[in-house]
Amino acid sequence: MNNTEQKSCPLAPIGIAVNNISVIYKNAHKAISDISFDIPCGSITALVGINGSGKSTLFKAIMGFVPCYQGQVEIMGFPVKKALKLNHVAYVPQNEDVDWNFPVLVEDVVMMGRYGHMNMLRIASQTDKDAVDQALTRVSMQDYKQRQIGELSGGQRKRVFLARALAQASNVILLDEPFTGVDVTTEEQIIRLLKELAQEGKVILVSTHNLGSVPEFCDNVILINKTLLAYGKTSDVFTTDNLQKAFGGVLRRFVLSAESLHADADAREVTVITDDERPVVLYGEKGLEQLASGSGLKPPSNTPIKVRKES
Amino acid sequence: MFEFNALITTLLLPFQFVFMQQAFIVVFILSLPMAILSCYIVLKGWSLMGDAIAHAVLPGVVLAYMLAIPLSIGAFAAGLCCALTTGFIKENSRLREDTIMGIVFSAMFAIGIILFHKAETELHLTHLLLGDILGISLASMIETSLIGLFVLAVMVIRGRDLLLLIFDPQQAQITGISIKFWHYAFQVLLALTIVAALQAVGMILSIALLIAPGACALLVTKRFATMLKISVAVAMSSSVLGVYASFYIDSAPAATIVLFMSFIFILLFIYKTNQQRILLHQRKTAKFSLVDNKVSL
Ligand SMILES: Nc1ncnc2c1ncn2[C@@H]1O[C@H](COP(=O)(O)OP(=O)(O)OP(=O)(O)O)[C@@H](O)[C@H]1O
Ligand SMILES: [Mg+2]
Numbered sequence: 001m002n003n004t005e006q007k008s009c010p011l012a013p014i015g016i017a018v019n020n021i022s023v024i025y026k027n028a029h030k031a032i033s034d035i036s037f038d039i040p041c042g043s044i045t046a047l048v049g050i051n052g053s054g055k056s057t058l059f060k061a062i063m064g065f066v067p068c069y070q071g072q073v074e075i076m077g078f079p080v081k082k083a084l085k086l087n088h089v090a091y092v093p094q095n096e097d098v099d100w101n102f103p104v105l106v107e108d109v110v111m112m113g114r115y116g117h118m119n120m121l122r123i124a125s126q127t128d129k130d131a132v133d134q135a136l137t138r139v140s141m142q143d144y145k146q147r148q149i150g151e152l153s154g155g156q157r158k159r160v161f162l163a164r165a166l167a168q169a170s171n172v173i174l175l176d177e178p179f180t181g182v183d184v185t186t187e188e189q190i191i192r193l194l195k196e197l198a199q200e201g202k203v204i205l206v207s208t209h210n211l212g213s214v215p216e217f218c219d220n221v222i223l224i225n226k227t228l229l230a231y232g233k234t235s236d237v238f239t240t241d242n243l244q245k246a247f248g249g250v251l252r253r254f255v256l257s258a259e260s261l262h263a264d265a266d267a268r269e270v271t272v273i274t275d276d277e278r279p280v281v282l283y284g285e286k287g288l289e290q291l292a293s294g295s296g297l298k299p300p301s302n303t304p305i306k307v308r309k310e311s
Numbered sequence: 312m313f314e315f316n317a318l319i320t321t322l323l324l325p326f327q328f329v330f331m332q333q334a335f336i337v338v339f340i341l342s343l344p345m346a347i348l349s350c351y352i353v354l355k356g357w358s359l360m361g362d363a364i365a366h367a368v369l370p371g372v373v374l375a376y377m378l379a380i381p382l383s384i385g386a387f388a389a390g391l392c393c394a395l396t397t398g399f400i401k402e403n404s405r406l407r408e409d410t411i412m413g414i415v416f417s418a419m420f421a422i423g424i425i426l427f428h429k430a431e432t433e434l435h436l437t438h439l440l441l442g443d444i445l446g447i448s449l450a451s452m453i454e455t456s457l458i459g460l461f462v463l464a465v466m467v468i469r470g471r472d473l474l475l476l477i478f479d480p481q482q483a484q485i486t487g488i489s490i491k492f493w494h495y496a497f498q499v500l501l502a503l504t505i506v507a508a509l510q511a512v513g514m515i516l517s518i519a520l521l522i523a524p525g526a527c528a529l530l531v532t533k534r535f536a537t538m539l540k541i542s543v544a545v546a547m548s549s550s551v552l553g554v555y556a557s558f559y560i561d562s563a564p565a566a567t568i569v570l571f572m573s574f575i576f577i578l579l580f581i582y583k584t585n586q587q588r589i590l591l592h593q594r595k596t597a598k599f600s601l602v603d604n605k606v607s608l
Contacts, residue, residue, distance in 0.1 A: 063484070063485065084484065084487045087486070087487070090485070091485055102354065102478050103354070103529060103532060103533050103534055104478065104534070105533065108535070115472075115475065115486045115488075120468065121471075122471035148533040
């Protein structure tokens with residue numbers, strides 16, 4: 001019924017509209033406040049911030065899992081509840097806190113993503129089965145179809161939940177730190193997958209600590225620390241100043257200044273900023289740095305940089 | 312030839328009495344919804360909730376008797392009251408659910424006992440506690456069947472939603488399934504089933520029928536669909552066998568049913584552990600031979 005017009009979304013160019021939301025937890029802790037942004041369809045947006053900056057909270061607020069005491073969220077032009085009913089949202093949680101001894105196989109879990117496409121009895125059609133197979137193939141888990149979910153490694157579990165989100169074929173896909181605990185090959189595979197999905201017109205919001213890979217695949221970046229610090233095109237937002245603002249002293253930052261690089265009077269310097277895994281590399285004169293990938297310097301993709309020198 | 316006929320007659324003897332026929336029909340009808348519900352209860356970890364509701368019906372039954380309203384309505388109201396009170400206290404305190412349930416249901420049970428002795432009733436406490444399947448009335452049989460059918464229908468139609476909710480509440484919410492609705496609906500189904508089983512197996516043993524089949528099934532399978540089938544098979548076979556055997560050994564039918572279930576549980580447990588040991592042994596020897604091969608190369 002509702003899967004015919006899910007290929008693209010010409011009617012609602014804005015996928016997620018967040019308007020001035022604030023969340024206060026039961027223990028009176030104010031996790032996020034006054035956050036607003038609009039995410040267009042057909043784009044990937046990174047959500048970046050330190051631990052406890054409210055990334056997971058923002059995801060939960062978008063889906064209505066935690067109440068916002070202020071502000072509204074619209075998904076594909078609908079209020080959240082309606083959007084969920086219409087199967088517009090898929091979600092890959094940061095920690096899947098499920099009972100791993102549950103008597104369900106990998107394919108059963110992925111099939112749960114298809115419930116929104118089924119009738120009241122939730123009986124799987126051939127289309128549903130095909131979608132499950134396809135999703136499992138896309139994350140290279142087709143050989144594990146018949147495994148009980150507890151019999152998988154951490155990264156494999158993560159991929160199963162990713163497959164479930166894919167099988168759901170929703171317009172909006174929310175991924176909370178999908179790269180933690182997966183190997184580099186899988187990470188690149190997921191990135192390729194997300195790019196494909198964005199091209200199909202999906203709205204993708206992904207939180208990550210891998211700052212280095214953000215410029216590689218994200219069109220937009222949201223920087224938060226309890227409130228919105230910056231939002232915009234990756235090239236505009238991903239600046240030393242903004243990152244410094246978002247991470248404060250938490251980031252490891254190495255600057256390789258001109259003297260240590262070469263002998264001539266070139267004022268440009270290499271700045272390596274790393275939160276956790278992959279670092280961001282900025283290159284240029286002070287205040288004019290650009291993302292290294294844009295300035296011809298390839299970002300070090302897989303190998304962690306070992307620079308001990310600080311300016 | 313004559314001896315053979317005599318044997319057949321003896322074996323078929325239980326089926327010739329109306330009270331036995333009724334008993335067979337009732338346990339057969341009851342075991343289906345109970346077996347299915349049992350899978351969900353075991354997975355949800357709500358065994359104690361079932362036990363709590365079952366004990367808490369006592370004051371409801373006695374009060375209903377005093378007010379001259381149908382006992383099942385009183386029982387249902389009291390069972391639900393126990394579940395809701397537990398939920399309310401949980402929301403407003405930091406105590407664990409099992410602790411709260413322990414307090415709530417024992418308090419209600421105590422009230423029930425006191426009321427029972429204060430009120431001059433014609434009810435038999437043992438019948439309430441342990442069931443009275445052989446003395447079941449036609450009205451109670453119809454009531455039991457209707458409730459059983461209703462629970463069965465709900466489980467067949469919406470069971471998958473409930474399963475998703477138990478497995479992954481967040482994904483259920485994403486799919487548009489209401490957590491709140493199902494939280495209460497599950498408790499209502501549980502209370503209804505216990506009320507339906509009250510006359511047949513009594514308060515104390517109804518919980519066994521709501522846990523044992525699912526537990527037996529979960530021992531041996533990794534798939535939910537298979538779990539449902541095994542659970543139904545266990546419940547049906549032990550119900551019918553239990554009633555049948557009780558005729559010959561002159562025991563309480565409900566207790567005999569539970570005994571059969573426990574017996575099946577033990578058998579399955581031994582089977583499973585043995586199978587695992589054999590599998591492990593095979594793996595280990597296989598690995599050693601692999602190493603041997605390498606050495607010989
Ligand atoms: N259920 C909760 N009750 C109360 N406070 C909470 C709850 N969940 C999170 N918080 C608090 O809200 C803040 C934001 O938490 P959140 O999980 O959104 O952070 P995050 O940005 O996702 O962090 P991480 O990078 O570690 O995943 C934290 O300070 C946290 O302590
Ligand atoms: Mg988080």
